[in-house]
Amino acid sequence: MTKRFPEGFLWGGATAANQLEGASLEGGKGLNLADVLPGGKSRLNVMSQTGFDFEIDESKYTYPNHVAIDFYHRYKEDIALFAEMGFKVFRLSIAWSRIFPNGDELEPNEEGLAFYDNVFDELHKHAIEPLVTIAHYETPLHLIKEYGGWKNRKLIGFFERYVRTIFTRYKDKVKYWLTFNEINGATHMPLFGLGFSPDSEETRMQDSFQGLHHQFVASAMAVKMGHEIIPESLVGCMLIYAPVYSYDSNPENVMYVRQEADIFNFLCGDVQVRGEYPYFAKRYFKENNVELDIQEGDLETIKEGTVDFISFSYYMSRTDKKVKSPEEIGQGNLIGGIKNPFLKASDWGWEIDPVGLRISLNELYGRYQKPLMVVENGLGAYDKVEADGSINDDYRIDYLSEHVDQMREAIEDGVELIGYTSWGCIDLVSASSGEYSKRYGFIYVDKHDDGTGTLERKRKKSFYWYKEVIATNGENL
Ligand code: BG6
Numbered sequence: 001m002t003k004r005f006p007e008g009f010l011w012g013g014a015t016a017a018n019q020l021e022g023a024s025l026e027g028g029k030g031l032n033l034a035d036v037l038p039g040g041k042s043r044l045n046v047m048s049q050t051g052f053d054f055e056i057d058e059s060k061y062t063y064p065n066h067v068a069i070d071f072y073h074r075y076k077e078d079i080a081l082f083a084e085m086g087f088k089v090f091r092l093s094i095a096w097s098r099i100f101p102n103g104d105e106l107e108p109n110e111e112g113l114a115f116y117d118n119v120f121d122e123l124h125k126h127a128i129e130p131l132v133t134i135a136h137y138e139t140p141l142h143l144i145k146e147y148g149g150w151k152n153r154k155l156i157g158f159f160e161r162y163v164r165t166i167f168t169r170y171k172d173k174v175k176y177w178l179t180f181n182e183i184n185g186a187t188h189m190p191l192f193g194l195g196f197s198p199d200s201e202e203t204r205m206q207d208s209f210q211g212l213h214h215q216f217v218a219s220a221m222a223v224k225m226g227h228e229i230i231p232e233s234l235v236g237c238m239l240i241y242a243p244v245y246s247y248d249s250n251p252e253n254v255m256y257v258r259q260e261a262d263i264f265n266f267l268c269g270d271v272q273v274r275g276e277y278p279y280f281a282k283r284y285f286k287e288n289n290v291e292l293d294i295q296e297g298d299l300e301t302i303k304e305g306t307v308d309f310i311s312f313s314y315y316m317s318r319t320d321k322k323v324k325s326p327e328e329i330g331q332g333n334l335i336g337g338i339k340n341p342f343l344k345a346s347d348w349g350w351e352i353d354p355v356g357l358r359i360s361l362n363e364l365y366g367r368y369q370k371p372l373m374v375v376e377n378g379l380g381a382y383d384k385v386e387a388d389g390s391i392n393d394d395y396r397i398d399y400l401s402e403h404v405d406q407m408r409e410a411i412e413d414g415v416e417l418i419g420y421t422s423w424g425c426i427d428l429v430s431a432s433s434g435e436y437s438k439r440y441g442f443i444y445v446d447k448h449d450d451g452t453g454t455l456e457r458k459r460k461k462s463f464y465w466y467k468e469v470i471a472t473n474g475e476n477l
Pocket of ligand 1: 019240
C-alpha cells in the first residue's frame with residue numbers, strides 16, 4: 001500500500017526573525033530580547049539564572065543575533081533558493097521591535113512595515129505562502145526593562161496594537177498566522193517566551209503562569225481580531241511538544257509522567273484550543289502556590305478566541321520517573337527527564353525519536369480533532385565543507401526522512417496533518433546556544449562562531465533530497 005500525503009500538503013521551512021535577519025538596529029528597529037543574549041555555551045546559563053540584567057556587554061560576550069545571517073539584505077536570494085526546493089510555505093516571524101521599536105509607541109515604524117511587505121511580495125512572486133509567527137522570543141527590550149515583560153498586564157494592550165497593525169497592513173498577503181511560539185515552554189525558561197528573568201525560584205511559577213495568563217488573553221484577542229480583519233485567515237497556536245514516557249511500568253511513575261505531560265503538553269493547548277483552563281489546573285496551581293489574577297472578561301475572551309489549528313515543534317521525547325537518583329538528574333534532554341536507553345542523541349544531547357512524532361500527532365489529534373501542522377523539526381549538527389565545496393549531510397537526510405515517514409504513518413492513522421516546515425531550512429543562529437555551528441539547514445551559510453565568514457550560501461546534499469521529497473509529495477524519501 002502506498003502511503004501518501006494529502007493533495008496540497010504544505011511543505012516548507014521555518015525560521016524566526018531574530019535568528020535570521022540581523023540588521024538589529026537598521027530600518028528603525030529597536031532592540032529586543034534576542035539582541036541582548038550572548039553567543040556560545042554561556043547563553044544557556046544566562047537564560048536559566050535568576051536576575052539577568054538584559055544589558056549588552058561586548059567586553060565579555062559576542063552577540064550573533066545582531067548580524068545573524070543577514071536575511072534583511074539577502075532575502076531575495078534566500079527566497080529564490082526556497083523556491084528552487086519547491087517550498088509551498090515559508091514560516092518566518094515578524095520582529096515586533098521593527099514595527100514598534102519600543103513596543104509602547106502609538107504609531108508604527110513605516111520602514112519596518114515596508115520590509116515585511118517586500119518579503120511577502122517576494123514570497124508570493126514564487127507562489128510561496130507565508131506562515132507568520134507574531135511573537136517568537138522577540139519581546140521589545142523596552143517592554144522588558146520598563147514593564148517587566150509579560151508578567152505585566154499592560155503588555156496585552158501593546159500586543160493588541162501591534163497585532164492590529166500587522167493584520168491590517170498584511171491582510172491581503174498573509175493567511176496563516178501563529179500567535180506565541182512554543183507558548184508552553186514558558187515555565188521552563190520564562191526569559192525566552194515571557195521576557196523576564198525570575199526574581200527567585202520561589203516566584204518562578206507564580207510569575208510564569210501569570211505571564212502565561214496574559215498571553216492566553218492576548219492570543220485569544222489576536223484570533224478574534226484575525227477573523228474580523230482577515231475573514232479567510234487561519235490563526236493557530238504553537239506548542240513545544242514532547243511525548244512523556246514512563247521509565248518503567250511502576251504505576252507511581254506512570255501517574256507521575258501523566259501529570260507532567262498534562263502540565264507541559266496540554267495545559268496551554270487546552271486553554272487555546274478548548275477555550276478554558278483544564279480540570280487538573282486547579283489542583284496544580286494550589287499545590288504550587290499559584291494564584292492567578294484573572295480579570296473580568298478574560299475567561300470570555302479566552303472562550304471566544306479559540307484557535308483554528310494547532311502547530312507544534314517536535315525535536316525529542318522525554319523519559320521520566322518520579323524519584324531520580326543524583327546521577328540520573330540532568331542526563332535527559334533540554335526539557336528534562338532521564339536518559340532513554342533505546343534512543344541515540346544529537347551532538348547537543350537531544351534524543352532522536354522519530355516514532356515519538358507519530359505518537360505526538362496521534363496524542364494531539366486524539367485530544368483536539370483540529371488540523372495539525374508540524375512547524376519545527378530538524379537536526380542541529382556540525383557540517384563539513386569538503387575540498388570540492390560539497391556538504392554531505394547524510395545524517396540530516398536520515399533524521400528527516402525517518403520523521404517524515406512517521407508523519408506519513410500518522411496520516412494513515414487518520415490524523416489531519418496539513419503541513420510540515422522543518423526548522424532552520426537555512427542555517428541560522430541557534431536559539432538555545434547562540435551558535436552558528438549548530439546547523440539545521442538545507443542551505444549552508446558561511447558564518448562561524450568566531451564571527452568570521454562571508455555569509456555566502458551553498459546547497460547541501462539535503463537540499464536536493466528535500467527538493468525530491470516535495471516534488472513527489474513525500475513519496476521519495
Ligand atoms: C525551538 C525554537 O525551540 O527550537 C527555535 O522555536 C529554535 O527558535 C529551535 O531555534 C531549535 O533550537 P536550537 O536551540 O537548537 O536553536
